[in-house]
Amino acid sequence: MSKTTRDKLLEQAHVLFARKGFYGTSINDVAAEVSVSKQGLLHHFPSKEKLYAEVLKGAADQLMVMVEQARQISDNPQLQLQSIMQQMSREEEESIRVILLLCRELLDNRDRAETAQQWFLKPFLTELETMVINGQQQGLFDDGVHPLSYIYQLLGAIQYYLMSLPTLQQLYTAKQHKEHQQQHIRLLELTMQRVLVDPVS
Amino acid sequence: MSKTTRDKLLEQAHVLFARKGFYGTSINDVAAEVSVSKQGLLHHFPSKEKLYAEVLKGAADQLMVMVEQARQISDNPQLQLQSIMQQMSREEEESIRVILLLCRELLDNRDRAETAQQWFLKPFLTELETMVINGQQQGLFDDGVHPLSYIYQLLGAIQYYLMSLPTLQQLYTAKQHKEHQQQHIRLLELTMQRVLVDPVS
DNA sequence: AAATGCGCCTACCGATCGGTAGGTTGTGTT
DNA sequence: AACACAACCTACCGATCGGTAGGCGCATTT
Numbered sequence: 001m002s003k004t005t006r007d008k009l010l011e012q013a014h015v016l017f018a019r020k021g022f023y024g025t026s027i028n029d030v031a032a033e034v035s036v037s038k039q040g041l042l043h044h045f046p047s048k049e050k051l052y053a054e055v056l057k058g059a060a061d062q063l064m065v066m067v068e069q070a071r072q073i074s075d076n077p078q079l080q081l082q083s084i085m086q087q088m089s090r091e092e093e094e095s096i097r098v099i100l101l102l103c104r105e106l107l108d109n110r111d112r113a114e115t116a117q118q119w120f121l122k123p124f125l126t127e128l129e130t131m132v133i134n135g136q137q138q139g140l141f142d143d144g145v146h147p148l149s150y151i152y153q154l155l156g157a158i159q160y161y162l163m164s165l166p167t168l169q170q171l172y173t174a175k176q177h178k179e180h181q182q183q184h185i186r187l188l189e190l191t192m193q194r195v196l197v198d199p200v201s
Numbered sequence: 202m203s204k205t206t207r208d209k210l211l212e213q214a215h216v217l218f219a220r221k222g223f224y225g226t227s228i229n230d231v232a233a234e235v236s237v238s239k240q241g242l243l244h245h246f247p248s249k250e251k252l253y254a255e256v257l258k259g260a261a262d263q264l265m266v267m268v269e270q271a272r273q274i275s276d277n278p279q280l281q282l283q284s285i286m287q288q289m290s291r292e293e294e295e296s297i298r299v300i301l302l303l304c305r306e307l308l309d310n311r312d313r314a315e316t317a318q319q320w321f322l323k324p325f326l327t328e329l330e331t332m333v334i335n336g337q338q339q340g341l342f343d344d345g346v347h348p349l350s351y352i353y354q355l356l357g358a359i360q361y362y363l364m365s366l367p368t369l370q371q372l373y374t375a376k377q378h379k380e381h382q383q384q385h386i387r388l389l390e391l392t393m394q395r396v397l398v399d400p401v402s
Numbered sequence: 403a404a405a406t407g408c409g410c411c412t413a414c415c416g417a418t419c420g421g422t423a424g425g426t427t428g429t430g431t432t
Numbered sequence: 433a434a435c436a437c438a439a440c441c442t443a444c445c446g447a448t449c450g451g452t453a454g455g456c457g458c459a460t461t462t
Contacts, residue, residue, distance in 0.1 A: 005409080019311065023225035026449065038450085040410050048450065103364070104308060107301065110220065110367040122372055146384030148373075153388050156361030157354045163304070164353070166311040171323055172349075183347030187354050191392065206439080227419065239420085241440050249420065406461070411454100418449070426441070432434085 006044045008034045014055045018100040022052055022108055056105065056120045059098045063124045077135035081154075082192060084128070088158050089185065091165070099162045125151070132195070141195045150195055157188055207245045209235045215256045219301040223253055223309055257306065257321045260299045264325040278336035282355075283393060285329070289359050290386065292366070300363045326352070333396070342396045351396055358389055 003011075012033040016025040027048050031041040045051035070083035088099065102121065109119070128151045135141035161184055169177055204212075213234040217226040228249050232242040246252035271284035289300065303322065310320070329352045336342035362385055370378055 021222055021224060021308070023222060024309075027451095028449080036409095037411060039412085039452090042451070043408085043410065046451095100308065103304070106364050106368055107222070107304060107308075108225075119368060119372060125372070146381065146388075148377075148381050149384035149388050152362055152365070152381075152385065153358045153392070156359075157357040160357030160361050161353055163307050167307055167320060171320060171326070176349075180347065180349050180353075183350035184353065187347075187350050190395070191354070194391070194395075229418080229420090237439095238441060240422095240442085243421070244439065244441095247421095404462085406459100408459085409457090411456070413453090413455100415452075416450100419447080420445105422445075423443090424441100425443100427439085429436100429438085431436080 005034065005036060005040070009036065009041055009044060009051075010054060010058060013051050014058060014097060014101065017052060017055055018097045018104065021104050022048075027051065055101070059101050060120045060124065062098050063121070064127070067124065067127045076140070077131045077138065078140055078196065080131050081128070081135075082189075085154055085158060085188065085192060088155075089162075089188070091162070091181075096162050096165070099159050103159055103163050135195075140197060142197055145195045153191060154188070157184075157191065206235065206237060206241070210237065210242055210245060210252075211255060211259060214252050215259060215298060215302065218253060218256055219298045219305065222305050228252065256302070260302050261321045261325065263299050264322070265328070268325065268328045277341070278332045278339065279341055279397065281332050282329070282336075283390075286355055286359060286389065286393060289356075290363075290389070292363070292382075297363050297366070300360050304360055304364050336396075341398060343398055346396050354392060355389070358385075358392065 009030060013025075013030045016030055016033070019025075027041050028038045030051070031038045034041075041051070045054065066084050066087045069087070070080040073083050074080060088095070105121075125148075129147045132141060132145070132147035132150055136143050136145075136147070168180065172180065210231060214226075214231045217231055217234070220226075228242050229239045231252070232239045235242075242252070246255065267285050267288045270288070271281040274284050275281060289296070306322075326349075330348045333342060333346070333348035333351055337344050337346075337348070369381065373381065
C-alpha cells in the first residue's frame with residue numbers, strides 16, 4: 001500500500017523536472033524532497049539522465065492510458081478524440097504536470113535529440129493520427145484535413161493554454177480568467193468539430 | 202557599423218537562453234561565444250538576471266515592432282492580425298528564437314513571477330486583444346468570440362508548432378514535414394477567418 | 403552461523419556555477 | 433602632462449553540480 005522510495009523519487013522527479021526543467025533541477029533537490037540522501041537516489045537511478053528518461057517513460061505511459069480510456073468510451077473516432085482532448089484539458093496538478101514536462105522536452109530535445117533513441121512521444125502522436133485517419137475512412141471527418149496538422153492545432157491550443165496558466169492568473173482577475181477558461185474550451189470544441197463532415201449539434 | 206561587444210553579448214545571450222533556457226545557460230558560455238571573458242560580460246551586465254531581463258526586453262521590443270509593421274500595412278484589424286500571425290509563423294532562426302524564448306519564459310515564469318515587475322509581454326497581448334475588440338466594434342468580427350481566447354488559440358497553434366519543429370523534422374521525412382507545414386498554415390488561416398462576420402474569399 | 407545482497411549512508415572528488423577584488427590597458431579630456 | 437573612465441583582464445571565492453568509493457545495518461538465503 002505504501003509507495004516505495006523509488007516510486008516517491010520518481011514522482012518528485014516528475015514534479016521538479018516539470019516545474020524547473022532538466023537543467024534547473026538537481027538530483028539533490030529531488031532526493032531532499034523524499035528525505036533521502038543524494039546517494040540514496042543514485043542507488044535507484046544510476047544517473048540523472050537515467051532518472052529523467054524514466055520520468056519521461058512514465059509520462060508517455062500516462063498519455064497512452066488516456067488513449068486506452070478513450071477507446072473504452074466509444075468506437076467513434078470523434079468521441080475518442082474528444083475524450084483525449086478533454087482529459088488533457090483538465091486543470092489538475094498531476095494532469096498539467098505531464099503537459100509541462102512534454103513542453104520542456106520539446107524545447108530541450110533539440111540538444112538531446114541525437115542521443116535519444118526513438119522519441120518517447122511518437123507512439124502517442126501516431127495513435128492520435130490513426131484516430132483521425134479512421135474517422136476520415138469512416139466518412140465522419142472531412143478528407144481534406146491533414147491529420148497531423150489538425151492534431152497539432154488542438155495540442156498546441158491546449159498545451160499553450162496550460163503552460164500559460166500561472167502567468168494568466170497573474171495578469172487577469174479571477175473573474176476574467178474564469179471567462180477566458182470557459183471560452184477557451186468552447187473555441188477548442190469548435191475547432192475540433194470543424195473536421196466533421198456532418199456536425200453534431 | 203560594427204556591433205559593440207555589448208550588443209554581441211546581448212545577441213548571443215538571446216540565442217543561448219532561447220536554446221537552453223535560463224538555468225541551462227551559463228554566462229561563461231555566452232561570453233565565450235563572443236570571445237570575451239566572463240568578467241568582460243559582467244562588466245556590461247552586473248548579473249545574470251539583469252542580462253536575462255535585457256534579453257527579454259529586446260524580445261518584447263521585437264514583438265512590438267511586429268505590431269507597428271502590422272499597423273502600417275492596413276487600418277483593417279483583420280489584415281493587421283493576419284500580418285502579425287504571418288510574421289510570427291516565419292520559420293527563420295531569429296524569428297523562431299523570440300518564440301522559443303517566450304515559451305521558456307512562460308514555463309519558468311512560475312518561479313520568477315513574484316519577483317518580476319509588470320510582465321514583459323502584457324503590452325503585446327493587450328495590443329492583440331485591442332485589435333480583435335476593434336474588429337468587433339467595426340462589425341468585422343463576430344461579437345460572440347472572446348478576444349483573449351481567440352488570440353490564445355492562434356498563438357498556441359503557432360508557437361507550439363514552432364517549438365516542435367526540430368522534433369518534427371526528426372520524426373518525419375522532409376516531404377511529410379513540408380506537407381505538414383503547408384497544412385498547418387492553411388488550418389491557421391481557417392481558424393483566423395472563423396472570427397469574421399463576412400468571410401473574405 | 404556464515405554469506406549474500408539490498409537500501410541507504412558519510413565522505414569526498416573534480417568541474418562548474420555566479421560573482422568579487424583589483425589590476426592593466428587604451429582613449430579621450432582638461 | 434595629469435587625470436578620468438570605459439573596457440577589458442587574471443586570480444580567486446564559496447556554493448553547488450553530478451558522480452565515485454566504500455562502509456553500515458538488516459533481511460534473506462545457504
